[in-house]
Amino acid sequence: MILGKAVSHSLFTRSILSDSSCLVNWRSISSCGRRAASTAAAIKPTPALEAEVEMDTAAPPPAHPLTDKDLKKLRFQRNIGVSAHIDSGKTTLTERILFYTGRIRDIHEVRGRDSVGAKMDSMDLEREKGITIQSAATFCDWAATNPENGAKEKYAINIIDTPGHVDFTIEVERALRVLDGAVLVLCAVAGVQSQTTTVDRQMRRYNVPRVSFVNKMDRPGANPWRIVNQIRTKLRIPAAAVQVPIGVEDEFKGVVDLVHWRAIYNEGVKGSTVVVSEEIPGPVLDLAKAKRTELIEQLAEVDEEIGELFLNDEMPSNGQIAEAIRRSTIGLKFSPVFMGSAIKNTGVQPLLDGVCAYLPNPSQCEVLAHDTNLPVTAPPVPLSPASDAPMVGLAFKLEEGRFGQLTYMRVYQGTLKKGNIIYNARTGKKVKVPRLVRMHSNEMEDIDSIGPGEICAMFGVECSSGDTFTDGSTSYSMTSMYVPEPVISLAIKANGIETPNFSRALNRFQKEDPTFRVHLDKDSKETIISGMGELHLEIYVERMRREYNVDCTTGKPRVAFRETITQRADFNYTHKKQTGGAGQFAKVIGHIEPMERDLETGEDVEFENVVMGASIPTNFIPAVEKGFYEALEKGSLSGNAISGCRLVLKEGGFHAVDSSELAFRLATIGAFREAYKIARPVILEPIMTVEVVAPVEFQSAVIGSLNTRRGTIVDSEVRDDEFTAIAEVALNEMFGYSNQLRGSTQGKGEFSMEYKHHMPVLPNLQKELEEAYRKTLPASKK
Numbered sequence: 090m091i092l093g094k095a096v097s098h099s100l101f102t103r104s105i106l107s108d109s110s111c112l113v114n115w116r117s118i119s120s121c122g123r124r125a126a127s128t129a130a131a132i133k134p135t136p137a138l139e140a141e142v143e144m145d146t147a148a149p150p151p152a153h154p155l156t157d158k159d160l161k162k163l164r165f166q167r168n169i170g171v172s173a174h175i176d177s178g179k180t181t182l183t184e185r186i187l188f189y190t191g192r193i194r195d196i197h198e199v200r201g202r203d204s205v206g207a208k209m210d211s212m213d214l215e216r217e218k219g220i221t222i223q224s225a226a227t228f229c230d231w232a233a234t235n236p237e238n239g240a241k242e243k244y245a246i247n248i249i250d251t252p253g254h255v256d257f258t259i260e261v262e263r264a265l266r267v268l269d270g271a272v273l274v275l276c277a278v279a280g281v282q283s284q285t286t287t288v289d290r291q292m293r294r295y296n297v298p299r300v301s302f303v304n305k306m307d308r309p310g311a312n313p314w315r316i317v318n319q320i321r322t323k324l325r326i327p328a329a330a331v332q333v334p335i336g337v338e339d340e341f342k343g344v345v346d347l348v349h350w351r352a353i354y355n356e357g358v359k360g361s362t363v364v365v366s367e368e369i370p371g372p373v374l375d376l377a378k379a380k381r382t383e384l385i386e387q388l389a390e391v392d393e394e395i396g397e398l399f400l401n402d403e404m405p406s407n408g409q410i411a412e413a414i415r416r417s418t419i420g421l422k423f424s425p426v427f428m429g430s431a432i433k434n435t436g437v438q439p440l441l442d443g444v445c446a447y448l449p450n451p452s453q454c455e456v457l458a459h460d461t462n463l464p465v466t467a468p469p470v471p472l473s474p475a476s477d478a479p480m481v482g483l484a485f486k487l488e489e490g491r492f493g494q495l496t497y498m499r500v501y502q503g504t505l506k507k508g509n510i511i512y513n514a515r516t517g518k519k520v521k522v523p524r525l526v527r528m529h530s531n532e533m534e535d536i537d538s539i540g541p542g543e544i545c546a547m548f549g550v551e552c553s554s555g556d557t558f559t560d561g562s563t564s565y566s567m568t569s570m571y572v573p574e575p576v577i578s579l580a581i582k583a584n585g586i587e588t589p590n591f592s593r594a595l596n597r598f599q600k601e602d603p604t605f606r607v608h609l610d611k612d613s614k615e616t617i618i619s620g621m622g623e624l625h626l627e628i629y630v631e632r633m634r635r636e637y638n639v640d641c642t643t644g645k646p647r648v649a650f651r652e653t654i655t656q657r658a659d660f661n662y663t664h665k666k667q668t669g670g671a672g673q674f675a676k677v678i679g680h681i682e683p684m685e686r687d688l689e690t691g692e693d694v695e696f697e698n699v700v701m702g703a704s705i706p707t708n709f710i711p712a713v714e715k716g717f718y719e720a721l722e723k724g725s726l727s728g729n730a731i732s733g734c735r736l737v738l739k740e741g742g743f744h745a746v747d748s749s750e751l752a753f754r755l756a757t758i759g760a761f762r763e764a765y766k767i768a769r770p771v772i773l774e775p776i777m778t779v780e781v782v783a784p785v786e787f788q789s790a791v792i793g794s795l796n797t798r799r800g801t802i803v804d805s806e807v808r809d810d811e812f813t814a815i816a817e818v819a820l821n822e823m824f825g826y827s828n829q830l831r832g833s834t835q836g837k838g839e840f841s842m843e844y845k846h847h848m849p850v851l852p853n854l855q856k857e858l859e860e861a862y863r864k865t866l867p868a869s870k871k
Contacts, residue, residue, distance in 0.1 A: 153478035153502070155452060159541070163452040163474055166542050168247045168499075169444055170264045172292075173274035174284040175253035175841060178304040180207045180221055182274060182431040182440075183250040189361060189438055190229035190246070192529065196359060198432075209250040209530050214631060221252040222628055224260040224486070226497060226528045226544060233445040234365075236349040237408065244445045247544045255284055255843040256625035258291075259572065259604045263485045263554065265291050266570040267499035267544065270448030271299045272440070273424070277311035278808075281319040283780040283815070283841055289324045294571060298418045300425050300443055306334055307341045307430040310809045317426050328424040329387035331414065332439065333377045335370055344428055344436050345369055347381040348414065349407050353439050360434025388413045391422040411446060419449045451542025456501050458557070458565040461514065470565060472502040474541035479503050480511065480560040483567050484552050489597050496547045497528070501567075503560060505545065506538040514557040514566040524548040554603055571691065572603040575619035576775045576820060576844045579626050580644030582616060590637040598629050605629060613865075619649065622842070623824075648821045649775055650858065651847055652724030653733040654768035657682040662760035663742070664752055673749065675756035676742035677705070677713060681764050684735040694721055695735045705741040705753070712750035713738055716757030725765060727772050727858045728865070732847070736761065772855045773847035775820040778803075781830065782813050783838030790833040798822040799851075817845060821854075 155163070171179045184207045187193045193208050207216075209225040226249050232241040249264040265271060271292055275285060292299055301320060303313045313334065320328040332344040335352060343354035343364075354364040369377055389399035392413040398405045405413070417423035427443055429436020457469035458481060472481055480503030488495040498505070505511070507525045512518070526533040526546050539545040552558075555569025583591045595607045595618070606619040620626045623646065633639045659680045666673040686693040696714045705713070721731045736757075743753075779800065783791050785807060791814055792802060800818040823842065830838045850858070 153473045153475040155473065155475050156477070159475050160452070162476075162540065163450050163542055165242065165244045166247075166450050167244060167444060167448055168267070168269045168451065168542065168544060169448060170249045170251055170261075170268045170271045170297075171274060172251050172261055172265070172271055172288045173253055174276070174279070174282040174288075175220070177253060177274045177276045177279075177282075177285075178431045179253060179274050180209050180250055182272075182302065182304060182437065183207075183209050183227075183248060185360075185431050185434060185437040186248065186441060187227065187229060188359065189441070190231050192227065192229045196434075213635070214628060220254060221250060222257055222260075223488075224249050224251045224264045225530045226546075227530055228527055228544075231441050231445065233442050236346075236351075236411075242445075246441075246444065249544075253284055254622075254624060255287060255841060256620070256622035256628075258287065258621060258843075259570075259602060261288060261291055262572070263570045265295050265297050267483060267485045268297060269451055269454045269542075270444070271297050272444065273299045273301045274304050275301060275316050275320075276308075277303050277305045277313055277316060277428075278308050279782070279813075280316045281323045282813075283778060283843055286323065287843055289326075296421060298421055298448055300418065300427060300440070300447055301328060302440055303426060303428045304431055306428050306436070307338060307433045309338050311338060311341075313426070313428050315808075320424065320426065326424050327387055327391050327417075327422065328426050329384040330380055330428065331384060331425040331443065332428045332436070333373055333380050334428050335373055341430060341433065341435060344439060345373060345377045346439065347377060347384055348410050350381070353436075355435045355438070360437070363438050385410065388417060388423065391417045391420075415447045418447045419453055456567075458501075458567045461564045461566050472565070474502060476504050476540050478541070479562040480505055480509075480558070481563065481565050481567070482511075482558045484550075484554065484556045484558065485570065487552075487554050487601050489601065492524070493549050494551065496550045496552060497544065498547060498558065499544050500539055500541055502541055504538055504540050507536070509560070511550075511558045512561045513552055514559055514564070515553070516556075519561065520550050520552075522547050522550065553600070573621065573844065574649070575604060575606050575621060576649050576777075577622060577626065578617050578619040578647040578649060580610075580613070580615040580647070581618050581630065581641050584640045584642055588639065590639050591633075591641075594633045594637040594639060598632070615644070617647070621844070646824055650727055650729045650850070651773040652726050652729055652731045652770055653773055653847075654681060654683055654731075654765065654770050656769050658764040658768035660760040660764040662756055662763060664756035664759055666752075671749075672747045673752040673755070674744040674747035675709070675749075675752035677738060677753070677756050677760050678740045679736065679738040679760075681734055681736050681761065681768055684733050686733070693733045694718070694731075697735060697737045700738055700740055702740075705738070705743060706748075709743065709748065709750060709753045710738075712753040713757045716754035717761060719754070720758045720761040720765075724770065724772075725762065726770055726855070727862045729772070731765075731770075732773070771849045772858055774850045774854075776817050776845050776848050777820050777823060777842040778845045779816050779818050779823070779840055779842040780813060781816070781838060781840040782811060783830075783834045785810055785812050787834040787838060788812050788814075791830070791838060794826075794829055794833055798826065818842075819848075819850075820844075 171183050173179050184196055187208055188196050197207055212222060215222050228247045231244050231246055233244055235242055249268065251261040251264050273288065275281065303316050305311060306313065313330065317328055317330055320326060331347050333347060334341055335343040335345060343352060345352050352366040352369055356362045356364050385395065385399065385405060388395040394409065395405055395413045414425050418425060425443060425447055427436065427440045429440060431437060451474045456472045458472055460467065460470050482498045482500040482505060484496050484498050486497035507522055509522050510519050511522060525536050525539060527536055528546050557566045559565055598605050599607050604621050608617050610617050618626055630641050630643060633641055657680055661678045663676045664673060684693055684695055696717050698710055717736045724731045781791050795802065795816045795818060798818050799822050800816040802814060802816045804815040806813045830840055
């Protein structure tokens with residue numbers, strides 16, 4: 090390890106065997122610890138109970154202490170993801186990492202002319218378009234150099250390369266859900282962009298420590314100091330450079346290591362020879378001294394030990410700085426910034442050393458699960474990465490392979506062996522593991538067993554993305570990842586006669602990708618596919634043609650409009666029906682009211698039961714709730730789903746003979762529709778955050794085109810010869826924008842967009858949508 094055996098061991102024991110330092114820091118950032126978002130029970134204790142919860146229901150210590158063998162193995166284990174905005178160089182960087190670690194024999198570029206393409210972009214579509222569509226997992230061994238004594242220490246690193254397009258954001262989401270650390274790649278010219286902010290938000294959601302890597306240092310206009318400042322201001326995380334570039338743009342040839350005060354150069358074939366010099370080049374000496382002081386100042390703000398030395402005007406040693414960076418990074422309080430150029434094979438090996446030095450190993454991450462045998466309010470149970478503990482793993486990604494369903498799994502506790510019987514915590518079904526493999530992009534390596542903290546894949550195990558697996562001796566369950574709602578829909582139909590492959594392809598894609606939805610429109614009887622953007626759906630239509638030989642035609646894109654209410658409305662509704670024999674009778678009294686989205690759970694609809702006494706028997710309450718959710722499926726204005734609504738049931742009435750679950754369900758639907766009309770309903774449309782990058786001379790044309798599409802300019806930035814404009818535009822206005830942008834910027838402009846929220850539509854559009862929906866009603870009733 091780079092910090093030396095003594096240093097890393099002291100850090101290790103401090104973070105694992107005691108409850109001080111890092112664990113205290115983690116709690117100060119997140120009330121539930123390292124994996125707050127991974128706790129199965131979404132509990133919101135009242136402020137009055139929080140102190141009591143802290144004292145009396147603190148999570149018990151892990152029941153399975155780590156053995157010396159576990160500690161030795163886990164100390165040299167890293168699970169990292171490579172994430173960034175589009176075209177920041179993630180796949181190119183991963184290609185270099187695989188080459189320098191000996192996993193691949195030669196380097197191939199993303200848009201290479203040799204028709205091979207990057208190793209991690211295994212799909213033909215990825216190689217043609219030059220983008221990553223699916224996250225790809227691999228593993229490698231890296232011999233990190235200990236700067237204290239020059240000794241080599243071998244680390245096992247699991248890497249997941251993720252896409253940059255917002256359309257494939259679920260791939261980043263599920264990768265970060267199971268990783269212990271991440272490399273956030275930034276372009277040295279463009280800096281923090283829209284998808285960088287999204288990735289940062291995902292890292293915070295799962296409390297993933299990160300090191301930052303400023304890539305493309307060889308590009309004209311590269312300015313790493315502006316990027317470091319953007320990380321601090323835009324991403325709001327303290328950061329400082331741990332390196333200074335030697336040379337700029339075409340002259341970029343190495344970096345100065347500010348922590349251990351040495352110069353590092355890449356020489357030899359494809360930069361495979363790392364030359365370390367104790368002599369700092371004269372032209373960058375003053376800058377390096379200033380940036381080292383800045384690094385110490387930034388650390389003094391987030392680390393107590395450095396802060397104390399700084400106040401006493403003492404200079405910390407190299408080892409103390411390295412320890413402080415590791416503590417602060419693992420504590421989610423700091424991000425060290427590395428520099429390099431993946432395409433020019435410079436600065437990648439020091440980044441790998443930094444990953445080993447500053448990112449946590451699996452035993453330094455607090456992972457929590459919920460015991461399903463205990464009540465929902467019970468504290469979460471910490472999992473221990475001990476090999477002899479009961480097995481607990483999370484299936485985070487599914488793929489249809491040549492040999493059946495391929496299930497990617499992260500093992501958090503215990504050991505998974507080939508031929509083992511494992512239990513699905515969600516369904517309770519037991520299944521045998523017929524084949525266990527480690528993935529290297531689209532290649533596989535058969536293994537007999539996998540230990541805690543590792544990532545593997547299984548064949549022939551039927552499950553869903555986000556399922557927890559155990560060995561049957563525990564009833565632990567972990568939460569799945571956050572899944573965003575689709576924002577765009579298309580009608581799709583097969584050309585000619587519909588074959589079984591059409592539904593087979595849609596079912597497979599829907600199972601693999603939680604953000605891809607398929608449903609049958611009740612009115613038009615069309616098959617509707619929904620996803621995160623035009624590119625997202627376009628890729629799936631193309632994959633159906635290539636992989637399933639199903640040629641499809643798609644209709645005009647549809648926007649995922651929603652409806653909501655703007656004021657409270659009371660209801661007092663009685664449902665009566667008499668048709669000989671037992672009739673139907675149910676009475677419900679209450680109100681509906683607008684509801685804000687819960688930031689923790691993401692829910693914006695809720696059923697609340699405040700019935701006192703026995704005016705409605707308790708066995709009919711679930712039927713009322715079911716009726717409410719059924720009524721939300723289709724609003725009366727445009728036929729779209731209703732969101733942002735809470736139904737409060739206060740009282741009601743029933744008949745000893747005629748009341749039934751069906752009667753109460755129908756009564757609730759009738760009551761809701763009656764109250765909905767007087768609650769001033771409105772139609773909502775998705776608003777997108779659009780980022781446009783184009784040469785400066787086209788600034789007025791770009792801003793003018795956004796204004797004509799009812800866009801609101803939020804921010805604009807001019808740098809050198811290009812500018813960036815960030816605007817909020819309704820998705821309904823964005824169709825065909827790519828062609829218009831290319832035309833108005835001579836093909837030099839590019840844009841990306843990301844869903845932000847839903848907002849009420851303009852009155853004239855609401856009127857149009859209502860009229861269009863009314864015209865379809867008589868036809869559907871015939």
